Amino acid sequence: MIPPRKDLLDIASLSLEEVQFLLETARPFKDLFTRSVKKVPTLKGKSVLTLFYEPSTRTSSSFEIAAKRLSADVTNFQVNTSSVVKGESVIDTVDTLQAMKIDYLIIRHQQAGVPGLIARHTHAPVINAGDGFHAHPTQALLDAFTATETLGALEGRRILIAGDIRHSRVARSTSVIFRKLGAEVAFLGPGPLVPPTSHTGIRTFRSWQDAFKWKPDITYLLRVQLERQRGAFFPSIGEYHRVYGLNDDRLRRVRDEGIWVMHPGPVNRGVELTDAVMNYERCLVNQQVENGIAVRMAVLYWLQPAEKEVPGA
Amino acid sequence: MPKKSRQTTALFKGGEVLSTNAGPLRMDVLVVKGVITRVGEGVATPEECEVVDCSGRLLIPGMFDLHVHACEPGREDREDIGSASAAALAGGITGMQIMPDTSPVIDGGGLVQGILDSAAKKSGIEVIPAGAVTRGRAGEELSGIAGMKARGVRMLTDADQPVANPLVLRRAMEYARDIGMTIGSHCETRELSGDGCVHEGARSYQLGLPGLPAISEEICLYRDVRLAQFTNCPIHVQQVSTMDSMKAVEFFKAQGVRVTCEVSPHHLIFSQDHLVDYNTLLKVNPPLRPAADREALVEGLIAGTIDCIATDHHPHTEFEKNLPFWEAPYGITGLETAVLSLYHHLVKPGLLGWDVLIRAFSSRPREILGLDPIGIEEGRVANFFIFDPTATTSFAPNSFRSRSQNTPFVGKELDGAIVRTICR
Numbered sequence A: 001m002i003p004p005r006k007d008l009l010d011i012a013s014l015s016l017e018e019v020q021f022l023l024e025t026a027r028p029f030k031d032l033f034t035r036s037v038k039k040v041p042t043l044k045g046k047s048v049l050t051l052f053y054e055p056s057t058r059t060s061s062s063f064e065i066a067a068k069r070l071s072a073d074v075t076n077f078q079v080n081t082s083s084v085v086k087g088e089s090v091i092d093t094v095d096t097l098q099a100m101k102i103d104y105l106i107i108r109h110q111q112a113g114v115p116g117l118i119a120r121h122t123h124a125p126v127i128n129a130g131d132g133f134h135a136h137p138t139q140a141l142l143d144a145f146t147a148t149e150t151l152g153a154l155e156g157r158r159i160l161i162a163g164d165i166r167h168s169r170v171a172r173s174t175s176v177i178f179r180k181l182g183a184e185v186a187f188l189g190p191g192p193l194v195p196p197t198s199h200t201g202i203r204t205f206r207s208w209q210d211a212f213k214w215k216p217d218i219t220y221l222l223r224v225q226l227e228r229q230r231g232a233f234f235p236s237i238g239e240y241h242r243v244y245g246l247n248d249d250r251l252r253r254v255r256d257e258g259i260w261v262m263h264p265g266p267v268n269r270g271v272e273l274t275d276a277v278m279n280y281e282r283c284l285v286n287q288q289v290e291n292g293i294a295v296r297m298a299v300l301y302w303l304q305p306a307e308k309e310v311p312g313a
Numbered sequence B: 001m002p003k004k005s006r007q008t009t010a011l012f013k014g015g016e017v018l019s020t021n022a023g024p025l026r027m028d029v030l031v032v033k034g035v036i037t038r039v040g041e042g043v044a045t046p047e048e049c050e051v052v053d054c055s056g057r058l059l060i061p062g063m064f065d066l067h068v069h070a071c072e073p074g075r076e077d078r079e080d081i082g083s084a085s086a087a088a089l090a091g092g093i094t095g096m097q098i099m100p101d102t103s104p105v106i107d108g109g110g111l112v113q114g115i116l117d118s119a120a121k122k123s124g125i126e127v128i129p130a131g132a133v134t135r136g137r138a139g140e141e142l143s144g145i146a147g148m149k150a151r152g153v154r155m156l157t158d159a160d161q162p163v164a165n166p167l168v169l170r171r172a173m174e175y176a177r178d179i180g181m182t183i184g185s186h187c188e189t190r191e192l193s194g195d196g197c198v199h200e201g202a203r204s205y206q207l208g209l210p211g212l213p214a215i216s217e218e219i220c221l222y223r224d225v226r227l228a229q230f231t232n233c234p235i236h237v238q239q240v241s242t243m244d245s246m247k248a249v250e251f252f253k254a255q256g257v258r259v260t261c262e263v264s265p266h267h268l269i270f271s272q273d274h275l276v277d278y279n280t281l282l283k284v285n286p287p288l289r290p291a292a293d294r295e296a297l298v299e300g301l302i303a304g305t306i307d308c309i310a311t312d313h314h315p316h317t318e319f320e321k322n323l324p325f326w327e328a329p330y331g332i333t334g335l336e337t338a339v340l341s342l343y344h345h346l347v348k349p350g351l352l353g354w355d356v357l358i359r360a361f362s363s364r365p366r367e368i369l370g371l372d373p374i375g376i377e378e379g380r381v382a383n384f385f386i387f388d389p390t391a392t393t394s395f396a397p398n399s400f401r402s403r404s405q406n407t408p409f410v411g412k413e414l415d416g417a418i419v420r421t422i423c424r
Helices: A016-032 A056-070 A090-099 A114-119 A139-150 A169-181 A206-214 A235-244 A246-258 A285-302 B001-006 B083-091 B111-121 B145-150 B166-179 B202-207 B214-231 B243-254 B266-268 B291-303 B337-347 B352-369
Strands: A047-052 A073-077 A104-111 A127-132 A160-161 A184-188 A204-205 A218-221 A261-264 B010-017 B026-030 B035-040 B050-053 B057-062 B065-068 B093-098 B126-129 B182-188 B235-238 B261-264 B384-393 B413-423
Touching: A016 A139, A016 A169, A016 A285, A047 A090, A047 B010, A056 A073, A056 A139, A056 A285, A073 B035, A104 A114, A114 A127, A127 B337, A139 A169, A139 A206, A139 A218, A139 A261, A139 A285, A139 B166, A160 A169, A169 B035, A169 B243, A169 B384, A184 A206, A204 B243, A206 A246, A218 B182, A218 B243, A235 B010, A261 A285, A285 B413, B010 B261, B026 B166, B026 B337, B065 B083, B065 B235, B065 B337, B065 B352, B083 B111, B083 B413, B093 B291, B093 B352, B093 B413, B145 B166, B182 B214, B214 B235, B243 B261, B243 B413, B261 B291, B261 B352, B266 B291, B266 B337, B291 B352, B337 B352, B337 B384
Parallel strands: A047 A073, A047 A104, A104 A127, A160 A184, A160 A218, A184 A204, A218 A261, B010 B050, B010 B057, B065 B093, B093 B126, B182 B235, B235 B261
Antiparallel strands: B010 B026, B026 B035, B057 B384, B384 B413
């Protein structure tokens, strides 16, 4: 067992060994899901709080299910974002939670760095469930788990991440984990949504044509926030879909070349993809969701004191 | 402390006296009632005169800080003129120009008088208020310029709020030129800054924080300095932070434009690479730039392209700096740490000479404001500090004279110590 950490705030600060350990630990947890009783007593008597400053259904549910399958008591604290006013201190909230003797804190916040800020002010392990455009480490872990499960070792594999890179914590964390595991990553998207290679350190394609020539093994589509259009990041949803979406023509090429498709959800049909993509036999979206629970269990397990055994190991 | 030092009579014996033009010379300095009466070797001790042993120490002219946010009136919980002055004295700074971005904004003669009255009561250093360019710093109507000029204001600036409308700035420059004032400009194109809060580059990408691109500063700088050229008004660029900004200043200087500029100690010492863990104590505007810019700024300072060092001392409460990075206010305090941090990081390692520091942080800022020169010379008012290069200074939390301690040096130890500051 790799020595546990207190917090999981991003992927960049994890060593390759830690990433591999978490992926290996998630495997037996996933095996549990096929049993009639999906629960293990690992976190019995422990309390887990999900603190979401940003609306989310799938990530908070996934964490909740993961914690419950480890027998933890879960409280969901959905902060009404309209009541969060500038000047209200996140630290004050955390002091309150500290007094409630929470054992694990799972935090999503619209501003980068907030989980780290909270982690420095609490003894409880903190898991970053997404902070601003910064990081979404459990998403990256589930993506890596899904890709590895599908392709085997990722060494030398090519992963194309398409869409709104600039505003995506998923792109930041997922590109880091894929590269850590030896894969090559490239970005595809319009200039205003893809920071230059000099900032990202990652090659960028401006067209699907060029991206296909690169022979990616996986195409990872990002959700395009519709409101970005108002910020003049691209002219219109229709134009985005025509130029950068995975439309049915491009799906034919994807199918011919046996490329796998991933997406962190929730998807925008008619923007970054079409219905046909969701029905494509190599679309991994549902596996991603399922694997999310397993890797989140692994993370909760790891951030524990070190005595416990991995179930089934 | 201010009142006591006002009438200093003492013989400062055996220190190395630094001035801009000569290397260090071991001299005794006799100060009688706040005036330097003798500088020389083996000065005899007059009767009933304090003798201060300065052997192994440096006597350095007092620094003048062109860019201080003293927060009075309005935010005395952060700082006031008295606490800022005490911090300055502790840091070897004997004069400061304070920014008008208070509440209310200093945009007329009566308000300036209020600052001067407060300074007379609370401060032992030279306090020169800057006035706002526009009423309420709103960028629309010109402030009460003549009334402020009459009370000693020398520079007009809307502080951290750039004058967005170039026509308003043009009129202000035409008016300021005729009345003999300088326009101070915080160069930032707000539309290009957007939501940004750190330099736009690899670091902002990694941190997932919206970026402040270098062009936001540079485009406004080109605009403002070109307007100054067009109107023939002297302009002082506050807080140059990029290599290209500096090159632009150099270009306009070569054209004969009356442009001067300043750089902060933090832009000379830190780069964006120091921004780890969302440390809000390094959140400043203009933001910390790449290391290559930092190196260029040091070179530009040595070459004289950058005229002066100014701290942009910007106090904030602990609560404010404990907010999430994006929300936390810009600014760090600098009065107490400026000289020591520059000594520790640049002078001691041999990257910057004391001559440059004295020129950029003492004589040049005074020239820009048209203040009398100072120097450790006979007949001048005593205005210097004693520096011990072998000692260290620790900046423990809650040990600051400033009411705020939002500085990256809190909890740190720096080489060198300011033993005593003599002024007036």
